[in-house]
Amino acid sequence: MPIETITKAGRRRYRWTFERVIEGTRIRKTKILPPGISAKAADELARKWESEQYEIAAGARKPVVTIGECVMAHFADKSSGWKDAKKRMQILEKWAPEFAEQDALDLHEWSKSFVGYLRAATDHRGVAKHPLTDGAIRNVLAYIRAAIKYAHKVGRLETDQTARMVIPGVNNERHHYPQRREMLEIARACEDRQVRAAIRIAFYSGMRRGEILRAKVTRSGYSLDDSKNGRPRIIPIHPRIAVLARRVRFTIPVWKFEDGWQAARVAAGYPTTKFHDLRHGAASEMINAGIDLFTVGGVLGHKSTVSTKRYSHLVTDRLADAVARIGQKR
Template identity: 30%
Template sequence: MSIWTDKKGRRHVGIMVNRRRVHRILPEDASASAAKQLEADLRAALAVAKTPRIPNDPRLTEVISLYVDHAETLRSTKTALDHARRIALWLEKYRASQARQAAAHIVKDMSGHYAAGTINRSLGTLKKSLRLAWERGLIPVDYSAHVKRLPENNARSVYLSVEQVQEIASHASESVRAAIWIALLTGARRGEICKLQAADIGEDSILIHAGNTKTLRTRTVPIVPPLRPWLKYLPLTINHEGIKSGFRRAREDAKMPDVHFHDLRHSCASILIASGCDLFTVSKILGHSSVRTTERYAHMEMGQQRTAMEKAFK
């Protein structure tokens, strides 16, 4: 057993790699996930330390270490490192030239336990590590091309009516209720809403700063009358996780367990189009990097055009 708990409630991690025994005792308040993470880190570190190097074909544990420095330049460093650590145990068995086999092994073992998107985030860290190794001359071939991501079916067609949003909001706390209506009436993402400050509210628009957006582009969103009562709650007194858990409880109490907070953003788009707004304008309000992203709502606009033509040529 590599992880156990002693009589005092402290978690222990003990592993053996290449005939080397390592034992660590975690703090008393350490969680089970922290112990598992420590085990993975120890195995990866020992594999790098004790495995002989082969010129131009390093172990993937050495290659993934290049990602650590790169992750420091990313907006979500901790999340990026978590994705990399998730596959550490698999990488011990392979070298850079075996990237294809390593990726296949990861996909085989993780499928059914993780969503395709989560697996792809981890595979993405391996791809980036291999690319960095190639760019720095550590490997003769860009093996990153050998790592193939899984197809993702992330498309959702959940569009809520105002009445449905009202039902969910009625079960939420005041702060979560404010976040719900701000999301619906601006199309802003949850992370963007969390970072809104009172100073970002103008007379007739809200400024969403580039550093707080997914596309790293500043955008302004018009303030419509129904939005004004909720602006007094900015900045919100709860964080990203507070909104997430609060919305989950509210949707379950409203008997809509399959609704996601992000569906409020899609619902904003559908309401705009139903009101006669064109795709280009919707794209600007939602802050899409391209109108092509907004084309998922084209069927709504087409339905509106069909209704108008049917009335015109009746």
């Protein structure tokens, strides 16, 4: 059988190679089998794939377009215009063994199995692995879905079957609004100077982590040439972080930043607080000070009022307090 053992990324894998001349046409195919598969299962797959190649050559079966082929075509044609191309490539390369040979027109059962594997705490060999959250799983499947849709758009696939994919729903909306005391306690527990500065800046500016690390300090405030909403913006510098704005220049890599933040929040007694929550804390502080939602959205860089509406309940709380004051003596 055309199965051979190879070593890939330090692990033993099986490779199937098909090379035949059928009806005057030379056909050559190579596939790396999924990790953890047994020699017996590899031989069975080899027989199945070889039979399929003969059927395709004889016109009895149409060629299968795999998800892997869709992903590669999508990258080749479109990745030059993606801001997240490197990140997307790393994620898809990591999980490629799970989808590379999957028929792009048979997605329902495969997607259920794939989601289950990503949620699992062990890999195919029973070795412990880090289970993904539903949010992370959704991102992986979104990349795959985009590639399959593109393949259909350019005519590589006869139909678009992505509607049959089972993709977990995610509610990313959080309602934790750190107050100044919590922010200060985490900052004081932080050992890294740059991370400590970023914690304060996030609370007094509402900027995201990535924005803080790349923002330029100008006379008008923190300047962002490009933000998440695709537009440049200026964030005024709060007096309490003016010294940090002048003195701190961020050179820390993201992985080190994340390590410093996680250590600080645990040491301060807030293990579930996310750095992004500081941005929500900034919004809460502005709303409690009487700032309208439109202005809050402008500070945070929201492209539409839909994003800002998540803070509307805070306004409702303030209005209730205002109503309670009706009839009170001044």
